[in-house]
C-alpha cells in the first residue's frame with residue numbers, strides 16, 4: 699500500500715482546516731484497512747480513521763501519525779435490508795433509500811458524512827438518529843481483527859456510540875428499512891428545509907455545540923446576540939448560530955478561541971454551559 703507524506707488534513711476537512719499528515723493512505727477494502735492499521739502499529743504511531751471530515755476540528759500542526767481515509771464504498775440492497783461500506787456517502791444512502799420507497803434514513807440526505815462517521819457520531823436530524831434503523835456493524839480493532847456488533851451492544855445515545863471509546867475502524871454496517879411510498883417526498887422536504895436553514899455554501903463542520911436538555915444551542919447563541927461574531931477568519935454563521943464558518947483562511951486557533959468566547963458569553967447571558975459536539979483532533 700502507498701503511504702503519502704505530502705498531504706494535509708485541510709484537503710479532507712469540510713472546514714478546510716488542518717496541517718500536514720505524517721503518513722496518509724486511502725483505504726478501499728478491509729484488507730487494506732488491516733494493512734494500514736498494522737503499519738501504524740509497526741511504526742509505533744497513532745492512527746486516525748477519516749470519513750468525510752465533516753465533524754472534525756483538526757490542528758494546524760497536523761497529525762504526526764497515520765491517517766487512513768476510509769473509501770470502503772459499496773451498497774447491497776436486499777429489501778428490507780441494506781448493507782453498506784463505511785466509506786459510502788451517508789447522504790447518498792438517504793437519497794437512494796428514499797427513491798426506493800424505503801423509510802428510516804431520509805434525514806441522512808444532505809448530511810455530508812460517511813456511513814462510518816455517521817455511526818461513530820450517531821448523527822441525527824429531524825427527530826431521527828442513525829442508530830434507529832441500524833442492525834449491526836462490522837468493526838476492525840487495533841490488531842486488525844474483525845468483530846461484528848449488534849446495535850444493542852453499541853451503547854448509542856445522543857451523538858454518542860461505543861465506537862467513541864474503542865480503537866479501530868468501522869468497516870461496514872447493515873440497516874433495516876421499512877417500505878413507505880411517501881419516503882421520497884419526505885426526503886425532498888428535508889433537503890429543502892436544510893437548504894433554507896444551514897450555511898451550506900460556506901465551509902463548516904456542522905453544529906459546534908450539543909443541544910442542552912430541553913434547549914437549542916443555536917437559539918441560545920442567537921438570543922445572546924452572537925450571530926456574526928468573528929475571531930480571525932472564523933465567524934458565527936448569520937444563517938444558523940450553532941455553525942461556525944471558515945470565512946477567510948481561519949486557523950484552528952481562531953476556531954478554538956471563537957468557541958471559547960461563545961461559551962463564555964452564553965454562560966454569562968443564560969447561565970447555560972454549552973458543550974462541544976464536534977471532534978477536536980489534537981496534534982499528536
Ligand SMILES: Cc1cc2nc3c(=O)[nH]c(=O)nc-3n(C[C@H](O)[C@H](O)[C@H](O)COP(=O)(O)OP(=O)(O)OC[C@H]3O[C@@H](n4cnc5c(N)ncnc54)[C@H](O)[C@@H]3O)c2cc1C
Nearest residue numbers: 749750751752753811812814815816821822823867868904
Ligand atoms: C453542512 C453540515 C451539515 C451537517 N449536518 C448534520 C446533521 O444534520 N446531523 C448531524 O448529526 N451531523 C451533522 N453534521 C456533522 C457531521 O456531518 C456528522 O457528525 C457526521 O456523522 C460526520 O461524519 P464524517 O464521515 O464526516 O466523519 P469525520 O468527520 O471524518 O470523523 C468524525 C469522527 O468519526 C470517526 N470515524 C469516521 N469514520 C470512521 C470509521 N469508519 N471507523 C471508525 N471511526 C470513524 C473519526 O475518526 C472521527 O473521530 C453536519 C456537518 C456539516 C458540514
